Amino acid sequence: MxxxxxxxxxxxxxxxxxxxxxxxxxxxxxxxxxxxxxxxxxxxxxxxxxxxxxxxxxxxxxxxxxxxxxxxxxxxxxxxxxxxxxxxxxxxxxxxxxxxxxxxxxxxxxxxxxxxxxxxxxxxLAQALLDPSDSQLAALFSQWGFSRLAELIYLQRYFGRLPEDPPLPPPYRWQTYSPQSHDLFARTIERTYQLSLDCPALNGMRSMEDIVAGHKAVGEFDPSLWFLLCRGESPLGVLILSPVQHRDSLELVYLGLVPEARGRGLGDRMMRHAAYLAGRSRCRLTLAVDASNRPALRLYWRHGMQSIVRRVAMLRDxxxxxxxxxxxxxxxxxxx
Ligand SMILES: CC(C)(COP(=O)(O)OP(=O)(O)OC[C@H]1O[C@@H](n2cnc3c(N)ncnc32)[C@H](O)[C@@H]1OP(=O)(O)O)[C@@H](O)C(=O)NCCC(=O)NCCS
Structure with a gap:
């Protein structure tokens, strides 16, 4: 054995x-x-x-x-x-x-x-993901120069039936990623970090180009699954999805709204779109969220996402x- x-x-x-x-x-x-x-x-x-x-x-x-x-x-x-x-x-x-x-x-x-x-x-940056009950390993990582970044909750939901995703009412629209919209995506992601509760200790530690490169490296990069939620020409939010694990899962790599667009139900609108795309491919929707990010957790729970595991992220610059x-x-x- x-x-x-x-x-x-x-x-x-x-x-x-x-x-x-x-x-x-x-x-x-x-x-x-x-x-x-x-x-x-x-x-x-x-x-x-x-x-x-x-x-x-x-x-x-x-x-x-x-x-x-x-x-x-x-x-x-x-x-x-x-x-x-x-x-x-x-x-x-x-x-x-x-x-x-x-x-x-x-x-x-x-x-x-x-x-x-x-x-x-x-x-x-060096990162390690630890079992939250393993305080001995967390203490070792502290000795090795790492600091606790956040506790992450991994969530998933299998969408067997196709969820509804009606078209956006004008002037709202989706804009997908292209080399021409790269800078707009980077600038909008940066704006969604303002006053964000999602691993705030990471803010300012990485360049926007490294952040976008990191998002592209999750699973298979598919530009048709990278969305800006726009009102006319103004981007209000970002939704980034990526097929992972032999396309069994669609990972929600990032979802964020600029500060003035929060608290208006637009997070729900983006989650419905993500759920629809997962349902269309008959696969699971998966994501990880900072356990202290209550607004985001409430949003994900409203959409039936269920917790599978927790990990403590340790970080060293x-x-x-x-x-x-x-x-x-x-x-x-x-x-x-
Ligand atoms: C998480 C998020 C997508 C939720 O979307 P949303 O459409 O604003 O969700 P809701 O409409 O349910 O609003 C959530 C409530 O939390 C509040 N809220 C959201 N972010 C907040 C923050 N950083 N600090 C304090 N309150 C916040 C909203 O103002 C709203 O309050 P209200 O209901 O009293 O108006 C959005 O808050 C956001 O983009 N946050 C920054 C990026 C982020 O955390 N992304 C999640 C990555 S996993």
Missing amino acids: DTLSNIRFVTLPPAEPDAGQIRRAEAREIEPAVRLILASPSAPADPQQVRDLVRLAHLPHSPSLGLMVGCGIDGLVSAVLPVVSPGRTMLLFVPAYYPTAEHQQITGRLVAEICRRAADADVH LRALADRASVLSTGRPQPP
Whole structure:
């Protein structure tokens, strides 16, 4: 059986003694390393999760950034997988189970080394998503330089019957994304962040171009599923959807209204459109929302979205690391 004890003791013999070493995983180590990340004291790793993480570990990475492992005298002890997104952000997958202090210490070194390499590769933000009940792991991430960003609630609803979505009454209209409307989308998304309760600590930490690039990287980018809700020529809101997981789900990547358009039922109008598009494809609508964003949660609950899981998002700004590296190498900060 695929238990943690198997994972801990049936480890690969290292090619040469490398206890204490941290390095990129060799191809043959990818699956055992992924099993270390997914290990728990009570249950075997879920085979589907193993396959998903192995697939992510095989995605093309830069030569310096990818799955890294840490070794003890018996072989692999820990592993950390960074997944870099085009929006200069990186999601870290780390083990949730630490049987000894050595496991914690080696994982901390892996996280530090990956953050340093990512900063050198111009990645700005590192993020990890933790089980909210795992306060020990949250404390470790704090030691490793991360701060709590938000608690996220993941919601979903399956639309078996096609929901109604009557055309917008003039002068309201939908405008979809095109290279010509790119700047209008970016400017409108930025306006929807004003006084927003959606992960407000992120505001100002990313450029609009990185934010849009990050949204495009979720699932399959389809410009016909990116909408501006306009009144005449004035954009009032943004709705961004993306097919994910082999088109089984339609992810609501972002929904937001500019401040003067809030509290008028327009959020409902955008949700109906999203529900209609999910129903048309007979797939689930999924999304993640900041648990403190009560207006957004109320909107999603009104539309029958149901909570599936919660995660605590931990964040580290890596730009300070890159700045420090340039000061160390030249003795003074480099111009941007
Ligand atoms: C969440 C959001 C889409 C809700 O849409 P909506 O059409 O305004 O929803 P409702 O009509 O149900 O109004 C929600 C109520 O919350 C209030 N509200 C919304 N955002 C608020 C905020 N940031 N601070 C305080 N109150 C807020 C509205 O004024 C309204 O109050 P009222 O009923 O007393 O007039 C909209 O508030 C918004 O775009 N917020 C910023 C971006 C955001 O949070 N997006 C969600 C990403 S998951």
